[in-house]
Amino acid sequence: MARHGASSGISSHSRRFSTAVNPINISLLSKQLIQLGRINNPDTFPEITHQKELQASSLTSKLDDCTGLHQIKQVHAHVIRQGHDQSCYIITKLIRTLTRLGVPMDPYPRRVMELVQFRNPFLWTAVIRGYAVQGNLSEAVSMYGCMRKEGITPASFTFSALLKACGSVGDLSLGRQFHAQTFRLSGFCSVYVGNTMIDLYVKCGSMECARKVFDEMPERDVISWTELIAAYAKAWDMDSAAELFENLPKKDIVAWTAMVTGFVQNAKPQEALEYFHRMEMSGVLPDEVAVAGFISACAQLGASKYADRAVEIALKSGYSPSGHVVIGSALIDMYSKCGDVEEAVNVFESMNNKNVFSYSSMILGLAMHGRAREALDLFHYMVKQTTIKPNTVTFVGVLTACSHAGLVDQGRQIFASMHQTFGVEPTCDLYTCMVDLLGRAGRLQEALEVIKTMSVEPHGGVWGALLGACRIHKDPDVAEIAAKHLFEIEPDVIGNYILLCNVYASAGDWEGVLSVRKLIKEKGLKKTPAVSWVVDENGQTHKFFPGNMNHPMSDKIQETLEELVQRLTVLGYEPDLRSVPYNASDDEKRSILICHTEKLALAFSLLTTSRDSEIKIMKNLRMCQDCHTFMRLASEVTGRVIIMRDNMRFHHFRNGACSCGDFW
DNA sequence: CTAGGGTTAG
Structure with missing residues (x-):
């Protein structure tokens, strides 16, 4: 039996195979080969077609697997050796791969295209799109001009690529011209072009025009809807986003995720969780992006019970942090914000792939918890031992770390090198x-x-x-x-x-x-009322307000605090009366200070938790000087670790010292 | 070909 790869036996087998194929099923490659004059009739030389087809599919899948320029060049060598260098199909794929990997259009991909003798719209568009992705509008337009000069009719996806190029530099008027041209050339505007036009208007900040395009589109798909929903979300208009979403007939995972992350971006984590839940109920399975949005919502809520739920969802959906960089990075942030920086470090260390998000989140997490030294070490490791480039957020993390540790000179140096060495504005x-x-x-x-x-x-x-x-x-x-x-x-x-x-x-x-x-x-402004809260082992939240009189345990709490004050006084504690912004008597100030919500929460925790556990307290406002000193000394006399999150960051009080170094 | 994406400071 003849085998496909053997040159002598291939013809009889392939001919039988190929003639059984209906002529209208002739592959794209055969059509191109005919166009190119390489073969006159696929029925006459089916073995060539079939072999070429096999080679072509092997080459395209190789291109799909490419992760670097070197690999592409190797595949390109195969392309030439096997005589595919004139195939628009293969070369288009090659150029798309180069674009995917961020290889500049000049000179390599452009040159490869120019060497093809008969170029089809796909090939031209690949190059135009390449320039678009790289933000080079003028070259994209110039390629379009060359294409027209060769007498090639642009396809709708050609205009889509051109609009993308306009979007990359925000050239709205040119975009409008291209948009109009699609009507002139084909009498209608495809849904792809319409969608790209919506995207262009959104990028240029004109929601009204984007909405107008949407409303006037003869045909819309879920992408058109989702683009607008996401745009409203980014414009802080969740009401419009939600209204659109409810009218969307078929909601897919991307549309659902746009809502979930939209609420996260608008600091409405509770709503984000609700939509995620609705999505699950409707039978749509979450993907990695959706789960990351869910985790992010949990991070905003900042409580361990949500953290546990987030991990549960991620694992249930099949996304372990070790193998999924988006999930891992989101978890690092979440654990940091839930006060468990140790667990954040564990996640970070377990990750097989790390990127700038993973590092930045970890650096920020360490900085937030006052572990400046580690944050800086990690930053230096990142820039010296990896190829990951720091971005704006990375530097926010590093400088925050310096700031909380009082490392002025280091911070100055890093700020200067940021621009000089790393090109971050x-x-x-x-x-x-x-x-x-x-x-x-x-x-x-x-x-x-x-x-x-x-x-x-x-x-x-x-x-x-x-x-x-x-x-x-x-x-x-x-x-x-x-x-x-x-x-x-x-x-x-x-x-x-x-x-x-x-x-x-x-x-x-x-x-x-x-x-x-x-x-x-x-x-006519109103003061934000202070509130502190703790979560007990059953997941129950206990809130404390100034004064505390309604709390069922208020007598006990008061007693505990008085006793604590006495023990602290021995260590030299003196209420910091300047922390009270009222012109009151000293006694009044003292009684105001002792009723600060975090002190009540501390007393409650001392009364209700076991001696060896950490005390975790959250507060919605900034901690005052007096409470800070109080917590510091309390950690000493009680021997307890107190983790306190105010509206800015975490304080870890341990043995009479705070992780912030009293620098907050 | 066109949609959602995790990290940002006082």
């Missing part, structure tokens, strides 16, 4: 880190100087960091400068006014305090 967020770094270290004038010389317009975060530093260092003069700018940018954020109030209070300036109070009243 300093963004507003990164300037915020620098202002925070200098400000915390007490160098308020230098911080102010940084803001004045910034290359971008400062946003609220920058001034907020400076104001925060003024609170630590009790500097009302600089605080007034910061507040003036901050109140202009964020007139409705109550926390900013409270911060300024605290600065005045700590400096004993009661007139200042009153003036801010007046301002708050005028603006």
Whole structure:
């Protein structure tokens, strides 16, 4: 029996095989071979067609497996050796592979295309798309011109590629021209082109136009819907997103995920979980992206019971953190935000593939928990021992670590090298880190100087960091400068006014305090009520509000606190009366301080948990100076580890010291 | 060919 690969025996077998095929089923390759004049009739030379077809499918699957330029070049050598270098089909695939791996269009992919004698729309489009992906609109357009000059009629996907190119640089007017051309050339606009047009409008920030295209499309698919849903979500308009979503007849996994992550992006984790649940109920199986969205929602909720549920979902869906980098990275972030940085480290170490997300999340997690040294070590390992390039977020993590550890010079060096060595542009967020770094270290004038010389317009975060530093260092003069700018940018954020109030209070300036109070009243702003909470071993949440009088255990809690104060006083504890931003008597201040919600939560935890367990407390606002000292000393006299999450970060109190180094 | 993506500071 003749075998396919043997040149002598192939013809009889293949001929029989091939003539049984209906002529309309002639493969694309045979058609191209006919076009190219390589064969005149596939029935006459079926063995060539069949062999070529086998080679072609082997070559394309090899290209699919390519992960580097070197491999592609090897496959390319095969292509030439087997005489496929004139096949539009194979060369198109080759160029798409090069694009996928980010190889610049010039000179290699472009040259390969130019060597093909008879180019079809697929091949042209592959090159146009390549330029589009690489943000080179002018070359994409120039390729389109060449294509037309050769008399090749563009297909709808050609316009899709051109619109993508317009989107990459935000050239809306050119995009509109191409969009109009599709009508002129073919009398209609395919759903692909319509979708790309929606994408272009969204990228250029015109939701109204995007919606108009959508509304006027003669035919829509789930992609059109999902594009708009995601765009509304990113524009902070979840109501419109949800309305569209409910009207979407067939909801696929991508559409569901757009809703889940949309709620996450809008800081509505509870809704995100609800939609995920609805998705499961409707029988749609989650994929990796959907599960990552779920984990992210759990991270925002920041409680261990959600963390457990997230891990359960991930494993149930078949995504272990070790093999799935998106899941792993999301879990690192989640564990860090749930207060379990140790588990975050475990996940990180278990991962077989790590990328910039994994490293950045880990660095941020360590920084958030005051483990600056480890965060910096990990950063240095990343840039020296791996090929992963740090990005803006990585530097936010590294600088945050420096900031909390008071490593001013290191932070400065890293900030400088960031641009010089790694090509990362300093963004507003990164300037915020620098202002925070200098400000915390007490160098308020230098911080102010940084803001004045910034290359971008400062946003609220920058001034907020400076104001925060003024609170630590009790500097009302600089605080007034910061507040003036901050109140202009964020007139409705109550926390900013409270911060300024605290600065005045700590400096004993009661007139200042009153003036801010007046301002708050005028603006009609309301103070965010403080709340602390702990989760018991049954997953039950216990909330504590200032004063605590309604709590069933309030007598016991009060008793415990009084006793604790006595033991702390022996260690030199003195209530920090300047932490109370009211002009009250010292006794009143003392009784206000002892009723701060985190102290109540601590007393409750001491009463209800076993001696060897960690105490975990969450708070919605920033911890005051007095509570910080209180927790520090309490960890010493009780021998307990207290993990406290305020609205900014985690404090680990152990043996009378805090992981933040009293630097917060 | 066109859709969802995990990490961001005060």
